[in-house]
Amino acid sequence: xxxxxxxxxxxxxxxxxxxxxxxxxxxxxxxxxxxxxxxxxxxxxxxxxxxxxxxxxxxxxxxxxxxxxxxxxxxxxxxxxxxxxxxxxxxxxxxxxxxxxxxxxx
Amino acid sequence: xxxxxxxxxxxxxxxxxxxxxxxxxxxxxxxxxxxxxxxxxxxxxxxxxxxxxxxxxxxxxxxxxxxxxxxxxxxxxxxxxxxxxxxxxxxxxxxxxxxxxxxxxxxxxxxxxxxxxx
Numbered sequence: 455x456x457x458x459x460x461x462x463x464x465x466x467x468x469x470x471x472x473x474x475x476x477x478x479x480x481x482x483x484x485x486x487x488x489x490x491x492x493x494x495x496x497x498x499x500x501x502x503x504x505x506x507x508x509x510x511x512x513x514x515x516x517x518x519x520x521x522x523x524x525x526x527x528x529x530x531x532x533x534x535x536x537x538x539x540x541x542x543x544x545x546x547x548x549x550x551x552x553x554x555x556x557x558x559x560x
Numbered sequence: 561x562x563x564x565x566x567x568x569x570x571x572x573x574x575x576x577x578x579x580x581x582x583x584x585x586x587x588x589x590x591x592x593x594x595x596x597x598x599x600x601x602x603x604x605x606x607x608x609x610x611x612x613x614x615x616x617x618x619x620x621x622x623x624x625x626x627x628x629x630x631x632x633x634x635x636x637x638x639x640x641x642x643x644x645x646x647x648x649x650x651x652x653x654x655x656x657x658x659x660x661x662x663x664x665x666x667x668x669x670x671x672x673x674x675x676x677x678x
Contacts, residue, residue, distance in 0.1 A: 497669040542602050550602035
């Protein structure tokens with residue numbers, strides 16, 4: 455089992471819809487959780503960080519963390535074509551998932 | 561500059577050559593990380609520095625890989641006797657605080673160096 459697993463994708467949603475990205479992790483003592491967006495040929499850029507159970511909202515993005523179930527998710531509301539990218543889940547500083555490719559269709 | 565910079569942006573090496581990749585972190589950032597990212601994969605951790613101290617090098621794939629940060633600022637990743645499997649994008653990231661320091665451990669990535677070994 456990989457340390458960080460993301461839904462395999464690719465994920466395609468229509469413009470204006472909600473995109474849901476999921477990530478599970480194996481290390482129960484993890485404390486820091488991050489979502490990065492990576493456009494093709496570019497480096498990852500941070501979207502959200504979350505450290506405690508529950509929801510954290512920032513604009514159209516909501517991160518959800520459930521430490522008991524060892525999962526973290528990212529919801530993107532009112533998806534835009536510019537959201538089309540690969541989304542990386544990261545646990546602590548060293549463990550990244552393989553990424554989920556999201557395409558938002560106009 | 562305001563962000564993390566890396567040089568060169570692209571490097572082509574013949575198998576067996578040595579290469580050196582440079583990372584300039586954001587000024588004042590304590591932590592510096594190196595990652596290797598293969599096409600279609602997430603970044604794979606290589607090594608971590610806290611100031612000049614290399615605290616974790618568990619991700620370095622072989623003894624051909626060596627990293628240093630002698631003055632706690634600029635870092636160099638050196639790969640000796642490059643192999644085709646070393647072809648990847650090498651990403652550097654820095655953060656203000658210590659790894660594990662909640663709220664200050666946000667990483668900022670550089671643009672990466674794309675290494676191609678022929």
